[in-house]
Amino acid sequence: MESAHTQRRVAKRSSNACSRCRRQKIKCSGLQPCDGCSKRKLTCIFDERDNKILVTQGYISNLQQKIARLEHRQAGVYSPPESNHVDQDANRAVTDSGPEAGVLQYDEPALDPQSGAQGTHYTSPSRAQMESEASDLTNPLTTTPSTFMSASNGRMFYLGTSSNWSFSRRVLSMTHEHVYKAPLPTAALLFDGSAYDLGWDGSRSTPGPGTLVIPSxxxxxxxxxxxxxxxxxxxxxxxxxxxxxxxxxxxxxxxxxxxxxxxxxxxxxxxxxxxxxxxxxxxxxxxxxxxxxxxxxxxxxxxxxxxxxxxxxxxxxxxxxxxxxxxxxxxxxxxxxxxxxxxxxxxxxxxxxxxxxxxxxxxxxxxxxxxxxxxxxxxxxxxxxxxxxxxxxxxxxxxxxxxxxxxQRTAALSMQIKLARIIAEINSTIYGMNGRLNKKFLISTKAALESIAGLADELRQSFPLLLDEPFGGVSRMSAHLHLLYHQCIVLATRPLLFCCLKIRFESPPEIDSLIASRKVRSLLLMCTESSQQILNILDSLQVQGLLETFLPFDLDSLFVSTMVLLVGRVVDPRLLESRSPWLQKSYTMFEEMVSGGNLIADFRRSEVQRLDEMLSDLSTAQSQTLSGSVVLPQSGGLHQTHSRVPLQSTMPSTASLPLCQDILPPHPDIGNDSSYGDDLTAEQIMAVANSIESEDAEWISRAMIENSIWDIE
Known part of the structure; x- marks a missing residue:
């Protein structure tokens, strides 16, 4: 009887159930992954908001001080940090030690007056305070002046929000100012229409070419x-x-x-x-x-x-x-x-x-x-x-x-149209009025990733790449569609990568807390994974002599993916194993395009080299302030060996940072020449998208606004 009673007690439903079991109201084993998800080979996700955590009084005080500074800048009114409303996630912290032990203790959960559900009880902020917080979440791209860059001849160029060219300029400019404490010289940079010379000033009265030799x-x-x-x-x-x-x-x-x-x-x-x-x-x-x-x-x-x-x-x-x-x-x-x-x-x-x-x-x-x-x-x-x-x-x-x-051509055109519509959706939401890094930023990213995920299976089934086939050639059309697909993922996720780079430069301790979020790291991994897959596809085209040297699409893919990987390596070294072989592959493809007569590729290659050199100088400067080396854990999205990577002395140990193995399964390394790996599946992309919630969006948005993201005048 004792044994049977014990078994019945063990069979009780776990209080810590995964999202799927909660949604379907079925028993969950509480393990990670749980038994139900393991049997069905599904991604098992636990809601971290239900976890009880222990935080120090100093941590809460720092949060309160940051809110006070932000309110002071936005509203022009300073209120003591003790009276500020703290983040809801922090309110969930519960401890038995009490305030005497230097740990903040919050009230027991109380019934929500609207829903009757249990929730954390805290003092509600005033209406003025709520309005102040809402104004803090204003889109910085729309509330601040737009950004321009001047060429060496004095001509001004607008840095468009979703432009690949603009993204590279912002990264180069910000990195140069951080490393060398001086504005980026623009004499050697490529600006619109400066690579080629058609020998014509555009006037109809100007004599054009002599007698044209019409071919036979x-x-x-x-x-x-x-x-x-x-x-x-x-x-x-x-x-x-x-x-x-x-x-x-x-x-x-x-x-x-x-x-x-x-x-x-x-x-x-x-x-x-x-x-x-x-x-x-x-x-x-x-x-x-x-x-x-x-x-x-x-x-x-x-x-x-x-x-x-x-x-x-x-x-x-x-x-x-x-x-x-x-x-x-x-x-x-x-x-x-x-x-x-x-x-x-x-x-x-x-x-x-x-x-x-x-x-x-x-x-x-x-x-x-x-x-x-x-x-x-x-x-x-x-x-x-x-x-x-x-x-x-x-x-x-x-x-x-x-x-x-x-x-097949009709199906290919249909896929091009769907991808073009996703590009427009990303531009109007993530880069648009309602999504430019305000409190809706990550929610807009989630919606875009859901749209992209809806095409994943159709693309893989209708236009397989077959990169691993020893005797099968890569279809130029399939390659183009897959490149465009991965560029959509990069376009949707690289704003967050840029934000992390800016915070890494300006507030290294804050970036560690930001990328400690599994959801943030999953998005960063997705951005770098797609960039690596772009290089994989281009490398396969190069092997077969199909790399395009005049039309701009392959060069755009190569340039933006390389820039993203260089930035990703600095934001979080665990996202990438090392600078090679993916960087060497990239330079090899740049060389082929240059040898094929593409003058633009020569400029793009020099810009990539310039960024690589600046980041290398930064790493050298950081290594001089090291107190030691730490062993980094293996990233959940890439096959990596455990290596010693130098970090700034102000950075906490990365061994405690959560991994993303339950979000993104291991993905083949770009350095493995024998296998290019599969694209991200719809299930994997949806798992990342579904992990984004409004609380995360508001918290990350405050971090971005406080660090004046995109303001690189």
């Missing part, structure tokens, strides 16, 4: 086929049937053929410009191959009033110009031309469900292809500029086009 028919077809290979799977730049019919007609009519060609001739010159740079991959000084064709096309381009008379071919021409300029890093001009294409398409009703019965099958299918190309390019270029999106998805109801004999 067979060579022209060869160049056009190169454009189809490099661009045709991603974007619609021309209607093959109409374009090739006009091509043969052009070469068959030797008498006044240019005068009769009209807009098609401009279109033809643009295709030749693309084909030349794809085939030759070299420059004439700072002029890319085929630049003469491009400049001549711009000189012949009529006024917009004339373009509107032929909106279909005009929109295709504007897309070609925008993509070419974006590839040359003329980002402002490219964004302007894609904006013209967007308005041309809207005015012609391409965003609507165009009636096939009235317009014909061929015309409608062509307009659908044009519209979605404009839509995708506009979303991506606007994000790279860090500007608000111009068209709402609620106003778009164009159907997907059909591709003769290729269902």
């Amino acid at each position: 028919l067979d060579y022209a077809i060869y160049l056009i086929n190169a454009v189809k290979f490099h661009c045709g799977q991603l974007f619609h730049l021309s209607d093959e049937e109409d374009f090739m019919a006009s091509l043969h007609k052009f070469y068959s009519d030797s008498d006044g053929r240019i005068e009769k060609a009209g807009l098609w001739y401009i279109h033809f010159l643009l295709m030749l410009a693309f084909g030349k740079i794809f085939i030759l991959q070299k420059n004439q000084g700072r002029r890319p191959s085929g630049a003469d064709f491009f400049v001549k096309a711009l000189q012949l381009l009529p006024d917009v009033s004339a373009l509107c008379r032929e909106p279909i071919v005009s929109t295709e021409i504007l897309c070609c110009i925008a993509l070419y300029l974006q590839s040359l890093d003329f980002r402002h001009s490219a964004h302007n031309f894609i904006g013209q294409a967007m308005r041309m398409a809207l005015a012609h009703g391409m965003h609507t469900d165009m009636p096939i019965s009235h317009l014909g099958e061929h015309l409608v299918q062509r307009c659908r292809k044009i519209w979605w190309t404009v839509y995708i390019l506009d979303r991506q270029m606007t994000s790279l500029m860090g500007l608000p999106q111009s068209v709402r998805d609620d106003d778009v109801y164009c159907q997907l086009p059909s591709f003769s004999g290729s269902i």
